[in-house]
Amino acid sequence: MxxxxxxxxxxxxxxxxxxxxxxxxxxxxxxxxxxxxxxxxxxxxxxxxxxxxxxxxxxxxxxxxxxxxxxxxxxxxxxxxxxxxxxEISGNISIGMSFSIIKVIGGALMRTVLTDLPKVRLLIRESLSGVTYNSLQSGEIEAALIFNPPQDARTSRMPLLEEELFCIGHKDIVGDTQEPIRLEEMAELPLALLQSGSLSRALVDRPAELARLEARARIQLASIAGTLSALNEGLACTLAPKVLVSEELRNGQLIARPVTEPRPIRTLHLVSPLDTRPTFLRERISALITKLVHQAVESGRWEGARLVVP
Structure with missing residues (x-):
């Protein structure tokens, strides 16, 4: 029947x-x-x-x-x-992501929600990937964009893109060239590194290289603003994606050099908890974020990134 x-x-x-x-x-x-x-x-x-x-x-x-x-x-x-x-999607939703991600897709995300989802209240929580993951586990946010999230059976993760990290700094520190620099050579330069930030998440499988860089860094930061200040003041270089300082790179204020041996790559995942009930709102926002990430990479606005093919 x-x-x-x-x-x-x-x-x-x-x-x-x-x-x-x-x-x-x-x-x-x-x-x-x-x-x-x-x-x-x-x-x-x-x-x-x-x-x-x-x-x-x-x-x-x-x-x-x-x-x-x-x-x-x-x-x-x-x-x-x-x-x-x-x-008639409505309700409140909180999404976690880093400063560089907000810089690329944050405006488009907010604009689309305001225009197409008038009954939705969006909270974007900015933090480094490690902190964002902790917020996801504690239930402070409902979904997150996280680079190289740790393995955890309690979450679902969908890879979106791979992003290359560069040696970025003032020309007086990194040289007035865009030629590649070996990680070992970079370790000899004045360094400012993010704690539990882009560096550790890109070199998680290379503990020796990570330890060498961290040992050489005289400045460690838990602040994107502090990192940008160190770069713009010509105090140190760092390992970061191009999108973090796209304007400074275009006007020649800073230089980005590819890093080799090893080449630092990190993978961006859309992560959500498995123990919560799916909602129309979270599914819609997740689909919107995925679309915006794809558009940013395909248009070239997300420099140094390539889409991950499922």
């Missing part, structure tokens, strides 16, 4: 005539008769009394009619609720 058979059955009960019901259902009368016979065989009971001028439901047929109408009404209600729920 399926919903199609139930609809055919209800039509016959209402029209009391096989031909009229067939016209209403846009199906051949012979096919409609076949469905009725199959239904009677499945239920092992007679549902109609065939008469010269039509078909009359039996007692069993009338009982099934009550259930069929109730079932079909429930299905229509479910479909309406789902369609209405998607059309």
């Amino acid at each position: 399926d919903t199609r058979q139930l609809r055919y059955f209800v039509a016959i009960c209402e029209f009391r005539n096989l031909s009229h019901a067939a016209d209403h259902c846009n199906i051949a009368a012979s096919a409609l008769s076949h469905h009725v016979t199959a239904l009677e065989i499945e239920l092992d009971t007679k549902l109609f009394t065939r008469k010269p001028r039509g078909m009359e439901p039996t007692a069993a047929g009338l009982k099934l009619l009550e259930h069929a109408r109730s079932i079909l009404a429930a299905i229509e209600t479910a479909v309406s609720d789902l369609r209405h729920g998607q059309a």
Whole structure:
């Protein structure tokens, strides 16, 4: 028994005539008769009394009619609720991401929410990836964009892009060149590094190189603003993505040199907890973020990044 058979059955009960019901259902009368016979065989009971001028439901047929109408009404209600729920998305949602991500897609994300989702209140929480992950675990945020998140069976993660990190600094420190620099050479330069930031997340599988850089860094920061200040003041160089200082690179204030041996690459994931109930709002915002990330990479606005093919 399926919903199609139930609809055919209800039509016959209402029209009391096989031909009229067939016209209403846009199906051949012979096919409609076949469905009725199959239904009677499945239920092992007679549902109609065939008469010269039509078909009359039996007692069993009338009982099934009550259930069929109730079932079909429930299905229509479910479909309406789902369609209405998607059309009228509302509520509050908090998303975590780093400064560099906000710089690339934050404005477009806020603009789209304001324009297309008038009943949604969006909170964007800025922090480094490590801190963002802790906020996700504690339930302070509902989804997050995180670079190289740790393995955790309690979360789902979807890779979006891979981003290359560069040796970035004033030309007096890194040289007036865009030639590659080996990580070992970079370790000899004045360094300002983010604590638990882009460096550790890009070199998580290279502990020796990470330890060497951290040991050489005279300045460690837990602040993007502090890092930018150190770069612009010509105090130190750092390992960071180009999008962090895109304007400074364009006007020649800073220089970005590719790093080799190893080449630092980090992967951006869209992460959400598995132990929370899915919502239309979170699904819509996640789809929107994914779209904006793809557009930023494909347009070239997200420099040094390439999309991850699922």
